[in-house]
Each structure stands twice: as structure tokens, then as C-alpha cells.
Amino acid sequence: MTNKEKFLTLVSEQNTSTILNIHARMENRSWLKHSQKIALKVLATLKEQGLSQKDLAERMQVSPQIINRWVKGQENFTLETIGKIEKALGIQIFTIVETATTSNLPGRKSVL
């Protein structure tokens, strides 16, 4: 028996979905990037303002479990939710990049 064959006798027959999960993250990467940045902005703001996730949950009248899920950076937020977070924390998360109406005018950057 070769070294590798001996090793293979120790491997579980259980199938794993790690590769499938990687593919799923790759497919959703564009919106996940936004979600991660929103989560990061929320966590940084909570720290700056000395607030807990529970405080934010109370301000937004949602459960702490929901806030906990949001700050993991895997939530596909609606614009309504983003607006409510902005209001609750007094911050701006999104700014739309404006299209220049005349040539060569610089656009505004997102605050994300």
C-alpha cells in the first residue's frame, strides 16, 4: 500500500459542501462586498458611539438576533433597512455616485 493509499483509509466517506459554499460566495460576491462594508460601518459606528448591538436593536425596534445577523456581513439588505440603520445611527451609509451631466465633471464617491 502506498503512503497515499494508507492515508485514504483514514478519510471519512462523508461528502462536504465546502467547494459548493465557495462557489456560492463567488457568485454572490458583488452584493456580499456591499453587505460586508455595511456591517463594518455599523460595527465601527457602534464602537465610536459607545453603543451595543442591543441598543441598536432597541432603537430600530428589532430583535438583537437580527442585528447580530446583519453585522456578520452576509445579509442582502433592502434599501428600506439601510435607510432605517442610517436614521438609527445618524450616519450615511450610501451616497449614489452622480453621473456628470457635462463632460469630465468628477462624480461623488460612495461613503462605504
Next chain:
Amino acid sequence: MKIVPIFAKKLYSFCYNEEYESELERLLDCWTDITYLFNFLEENKSDLGSRTISEMTIDILEDVDYIEDRLIQLCSDDNENLDFFFKSLYNQEYQFIPLSKQKGRKDYLRLYAIRIDCNCYVITGGAIKLTRIMEERSHTLLELQKLENARLYFKMHGVFDSDSFNEFIY
């Protein structure tokens, strides 16, 4: 503790925690979880130098993307090979060593593995490495212990014995 396949014949992973199906899955889950990254970087703020937690988080997320893309590419393309990603843990190791301790890296991120054969690795763990030497921090020291434990486990189960050594040499 068990070993599970990640990508047939090439990549395997230890599984220590029933909550996750593999150690690789656990690491990728942590490294893409903003709360985990934020808390980890906050706890290790003294190792960040002039970089802010937000800057580091964004960099780490980009590094995870790189590692995921690279693993998929190396595993699924027959012209590619995991030997291009994993390197010896010790820079002074210039020749093939049985059950060699290996690292795959991208900036601050590390995947640690044992090399079973050409293009065949078992992941033992991983870390966000912020210091030069693994012994300097408890979370990287733990990864060294996991590598050593994995090596002992394989030896104990006869994965590498004298016959294998001859196979290795010739």
C-alpha cells in the same frame, strides 16, 4: 476528530468541531464574518501598527477572495497543482520531507496543512497571522500544535512507515 474530503484526491481537511463540516469551512466562515474579523482585530489591535481595523478588515476580505479563487483554480484545473500554493512551513526546508508541515498564504492569512503526496494535502487549520513568528501569539501557537498533532496522528496510523520511506526515496 476526522478527515473529510474537500476536493477528491487533492484536498482534504481535518474536522475538529461538529458545528462545521471541516476546518477549512470553519476558517472561511470566520474570515468572511465581519463580526469575527472586527472582534479579532480589536483584540489584536497592538499588532496592527498604523493600520485601522476597517482597513485591515477590507484587506483580509480581499485576501479570502484570492484564497478561494486560487483553491478552486488549483483543484479544478488539471494543469494546475496544489504544490503551487502550499509551501514548506519552514523556509529552510529545501527537500521533500515525509508528512511535511506546509503553509498556504496570502498576506495575513495562512492555511496550514500536511503534505501527503504530490498535489495532495490535508488542512489542519489556519490563522490571521499578524506577527513574524508563530510562537509569539497563542492563536498561531495553537496552529503549530495542530500541525504537530496531525503529523503524530498519521504516524500513529502508519501513514508513514519504513516502507513508505523507501517509496519516498526511490
